[in-house]
Amino acid sequence: xxxxxxxxxxxxxxxxxxxxxxxxxxxxxxxxxxxxxxxxxxxxxxxxxxxxxxxxxxxxxxxxxxxxxxxxxxxxxxxxxxxxxxxxxxxxxxxxxxxxxxxxxxxxxxxxxxxxxxxxxxxxxxxxxxxxxxxxxxxxxxxxxxxxxxxxxxxxxxxxxxxxxxxxxxxxxxxxxxxxxxxxxxxxxxxxxxxxxxxxxxxxxxxxxxxxxxxxxxxxxxxxxxxxxxxxxxxxxxxxxxxxxxxxxxxxxxxxxxxxxxxxxxxxxxxxxxxxxxxxxxxxxxxxxxxxxxxxxxxxxxxx
Amino acid sequence: xxxxxxxxxxxxxxxxxxxxxxxxxxxxxxxxxxxxxxxxxxxxxxxxxxxxxxxxxxxxxxxxxxxxxxxxxxxxxxxxxxxxxxxxxxxxxxxxxxxxxxxxxxxxxxxxxxxxxxxxxxxxxxxxxxxxxxxxxxxxxxxxxxxxxxxxxxxxxxxxxxxxxxxxxxxxxxxxxxxxxxxxxxxxxxxxxxxxxxxxxxxxxxxxxxxxxxxxxxxxxxxxxxxxxxxxxxxxxxxxxxxxxxxxxxxxxxxxxxxxxxxxxxxxxxxxxxxxxxxxxxxxxxxxxxxxxxxxxxxxxxxxxxxxxxxxxxxxxxxxxxxxxxxxxxxxxxxxxxxxxxxxxxxxxxxxxxxxxx
Numbered sequence: 156x157x158x159x160x161x162x163x164x165x166x167x168x169x170x171x172x173x174x175x176x177x178x179x180x181x182x183x184x185x186x187x188x189x190x191x192x193x194x195x196x197x198x199x200x201x202x203x204x205x206x207x208x209x210x211x212x213x214x215x216x217x218x219x220x221x222x223x224x225x226x227x228x229x230x231x232x233x234x235x236x237x238x239x240x241x242x243x244x245x246x247x248x249x250x251x252x253x254x255x256x257x258x259x260x261x262x263x264x265x266x267x268x269x270x271x272x273x274x275x276x277x278x279x280x281x282x283x284x285x286x287x288x289x290x291x292x293x294x295x296x297x298x299x300x301x302x303x304x305x306x307x308x309x310x311x312x313x314x315x316x317x318x319x320x321x322x323x324x325x326x327x328x329x330x331x332x333x334x335x336x337x338x339x340x341x342x343x344x345x346x347x348x349x350x351x352x353x354x355x356x357x358x359x360x361x362x363x364x365x366x367x368x369x370x371x372x373x374x375x376x377x378x379x380x381x382x383x384x385x386x387x388x389x390x391x392x393x394x395x396x397x398x399x400x401x402x403x404x405x406x407x408x409x410x411x412x413x414x415x416x417x418x419x420x421x422x423x424x425x426x427x428x429x430x431x432x433x434x435x436x437x438x439x440x441x442x443x444x445x446x447x448x449x450x451x452x453x454x455x456x457x458x459x
Numbered sequence: 460x461x462x463x464x465x466x467x468x469x470x471x472x473x474x475x476x477x478x479x480x481x482x483x484x485x486x487x488x489x490x491x492x493x494x495x496x497x498x499x500x501x502x503x504x505x506x507x508x509x510x511x512x513x514x515x516x517x518x519x520x521x522x523x524x525x526x527x528x529x530x531x532x533x534x535x536x537x538x539x540x541x542x543x544x545x546x547x548x549x550x551x552x553x554x555x556x557x558x559x560x561x562x563x564x565x566x567x568x569x570x571x572x573x574x575x576x577x578x579x580x581x582x583x584x585x586x587x588x589x590x591x592x593x594x595x596x597x598x599x600x601x602x603x604x605x606x607x608x609x610x611x612x613x614x615x616x617x618x619x620x621x622x623x624x625x626x627x628x629x630x631x632x633x634x635x636x637x638x639x640x641x642x643x644x645x646x647x648x649x650x651x652x653x654x655x656x657x658x659x660x661x662x663x664x665x666x667x668x669x670x671x672x673x674x675x676x677x678x679x680x681x682x683x684x685x686x687x688x689x690x691x692x693x694x695x696x697x698x699x700x701x702x703x704x705x706x707x708x709x710x711x712x713x714x715x716x717x718x719x720x721x722x723x724x725x726x727x728x729x730x731x732x733x734x735x736x737x738x739x740x741x742x743x744x745x746x747x748x749x750x751x752x753x754x755x756x757x758x759x760x761x762x763x764x765x766x767x768x769x770x771x772x773x774x775x776x777x778x779x780x781x782x783x784x785x786x787x788x789x790x791x792x793x794x795x796x797x798x799x800x801x802x803x804x805x806x807x808x809x810x811x812x813x814x815x816x817x
Contacts, residue, residue, distance in 0.1 A: 190590045237789050237793070240793040241792065241793060241796070244792075244796050246589070246590070247529075247535060247732075247736070248732070248792050248796050250535075250590070250593075251728070251729070251732045251788065251792055252788070252789050252792045252793075254725060254728075254729075254788070255784075255785045255786070255787075255788030255789040255792065256785060256789060257785065258781050258782070258784050258785025258788065259781075259782055259785030259786050259789065260785075261781050261782075261785070262778045262779060262780070262781035262782025262783070262784075262785060263778075263782050265774075265778055266775060266778040266779065266782065270774060270778070380597075380721075383594045383597060384594070386594065387591050387594045387595065391590065391591075423610070426609070427609050429605065429609075430605065432601045432605055433598060433601035433602040433605050436594075436595070436597050436598035436601055436602070437598050437602060439594070439595070439598075440583055440595045440598045443583065443586065443587050443591060443595060444583060444586050444587075447586045447587050447588070447591065448591075449591070457673075457674075457675040458675075
C-alpha cells in the first residue's frame with residue numbers, strides 16, 4: 156500500500172510537470188486557434204538560453220530575465236512573420252507551420268548556445284524529503300514538490316490574469332470570436348503578440364523546471380510529446396483541464412509502468428518495459444471515445 | 460497553342476470520362492512513363508537508383524496513402540510511419556512463415572494487414588475530429604513501434620526487432636540489382652497511383668471529399684460515415700503498408716522498428732502539404748522536394764560557407780540544415796499554401812493561352 160501511494164504521488168507530481176508544458180499549448184490554442192506544436196521546442200529554447208547566458212558569465216536572475224526577453228521577442232516575431240501571413244488558412248496549414256517552426260528552433264537554438272547537454276542549477280536539489288521518509292517511509296522528491304508549487308502559482312496567476320485584468324478579458328474575447336472581438340475594438344494583433352509572450356513565459360518556467368531536473372539537452376523538445384495526451388484528455392481549451400489531465404496522465408502512467416509489464420510478462424514472456432511511451436496516448440484515446448472533447452473542452456456543435 | 464483541348468471532340472461517354480481527357484496530357488504521361496521505364500534504367504547510375512529514385516518512389520507511395528486519408532477524406536493522421544512498419548513486418552512474416560508464398564502476394568497481404576490495423580486505429584475517427592484525432596493517431600505511432608520491438612515473434616526473435624528482408628524472386632527471376640528493384644518499385648507505384656487516380660473520382664472518392672468538406676452534411680445526404688471513414692483508413696493504410704514493405708525489401712534491405720519514427724511520419728506529412736493536399740500528382744512532387752532538399756543543402760551549404768569564408772563545423776552544418784528545412788517549410792506554406800500541385804495547375808492554365816494571351 157505504501158509503495159502504491161509512493162508511486163501514485165510520484166506520478167501526480169510528474170504529471171504537474173507535464174501540465175506545465177501543456178499549459179503553453181492551451182494558452183495559444185485558446186487565444187488564436189493555433190495548435191502550436193513548437194511548444195516543446197520553445198521549452199528547449201528557453202532552457203538553453205538560460206544555460207547559455209549563464210555560461211557567458213551572467214548570474215541566474217539576469218539570465219532568466221534575458222531568456223524571458225528572448226522568448227517574448229521570439230514569440231512576437233513568430234506571430235508577425237509566420238502566423239499573421241497565414242490568417243484565413245485552414246488549421247492544418249497553421250499546424251504544419253508550427254512543425255516547421257519546431258525544426259527552425261531545433262536548428263537555431265543549438266547553433267547559438269551550443270548543443271552539448273548541460274546541467275541547470277536553480278538551487279533546488281532533487282532529493283527525498285527526510286521528514287516524509289522518516290514518518291511515512293515514502294520517497295517524495297523535494298524538487299517535484301517545489302515544481303508542483305511553482306505550477307500551482309503559475310496557474311493561479313494565469314487564472315487571475317485572465318479573469319481580472321483588461322488584457323485578460325480581451326484575450327478571452329478574442330478566444331471566443333475573432334470577428335466579434337475586432338468589431339468592438341480589441342486590437343487582435345497586439346493580443347496575439349501578448350499571448351505568444353505569455354506562452355514564451357510558460358515555456359521558460361517549464362524549461363527551467365525540466366532542465367533543472369533532467370539537464371538541458373535536446374530531449375527537452377520531447378516534452379511536447381508528453382504534453383499532448385494531457386492536452387487531449389483535459390481539452391485543448393481549458394487551463395484547469397491541462398492541470399487535471401496532467402495529474403491523471405502522470406499518475407496512471409507511473410502506475411501502469413509498475414503494474415502492467417509483469418502481467419504481460421506472465422502472459423507472453425519476455426520484457427515489456429517502456430510502455431510509458433504509448434500508454435498515456437491509449438488512455439487518452441479510450442477516454443476520448445466517451446467524451447470526444449476531453450474533460451473540460453468546449454462541446455462542439457456541428458451545424459450544417 | 461500547344462496545350463489546349465480545343466478541337467478534341469468527345470463522341471462517346473467512354474471518351475468523355477477517361478482519366479486524362481486532354482490528348483497532350485496522355486502523350487505527356489506516356490512519354491514520362493517511357494522515360495521512367497526505358498530511359499532511366501539505361502542511363503542512371505547505381506547511386507541514383509538506390510539513393511534517390513527508389514526512396515523517391517516509395518515515399519511518394521506513402522505520401523499518396525496519407526494524401527488519400529488527409530487530403531481526400533480529411534482525417535489528419537500522424538501515424539503514417541507506423542502503418543509502413545506494419546507493412547514491412549507483415550511482408551517479412553508472410554515470407555518467413557508461409558512456405559513458397561510469391562513475393563508479390565505477400566506484398567499484397569502486407570498491405571491488407573496494414574489496412575486491418577488502419578481500420579482498428581481509424582475507429583476513433585467516428586467519434587473524434589480534427590486535432591484530437593491527430594493526437595490520437597499518435598497512439599498508433601507509438602503503440603505499433605513498441606509492439607514490434609517487444610514481441611520477439613514478429614521479428615523472428617532477432618535482437619531489438621531488426622529484420623532482414625528475404626531475396627526478391629518473381630517467376631524465377633531474381634531482383635537483386637538496384638535497377639531491377641527500381642523497375643519493380645516503379646511498376647507497383649504506377650499501378651497503385653493509377654488506381655488511386657481512378658478511385659478518387661469514383662463514388663468512393665466523392666464520398667470521401669464530401670466527408671472532408673463537412674461530415675454532418677455528408678451524412679445528411681445519405682453517405683454512410685462509418686463505412687466511408689473506415690474505408691479511407693483502410694485504403695490509406697494499404698498504400699502505406701505496401702510502401703513499407705517496399706521500403707524494407709527494395710530500399711534498405713534490413714529495418715528496425717525505431718526506424719519508422721514519428722520523424723518519418725512528419726516527413727511524409729510534409730510531403731503531402733508541400734506537394735498539395737488532395738492531389739495525386741502533389742504526392743509525387745512533395746516527395747521529390749522533401750527528399751531532394753537535404754541532398755541539395757548538403758551540397759550547397761559547404762559551398763556557401765566557402766564563398767563567405769565562414770568556418771562551419773559539421774555540427775553547425777547539420778544545425779543549419781535543420782534550420783533551413785524548417786524555414787523553407789514555413790516559407791512554402793506562406794507563399795503557396797496549396798502546394799506544388801497548385802503551381803503546376805497555374806502553369807497549365809497559362810500554357811493554354813500561351814503564346815497569345817487573349
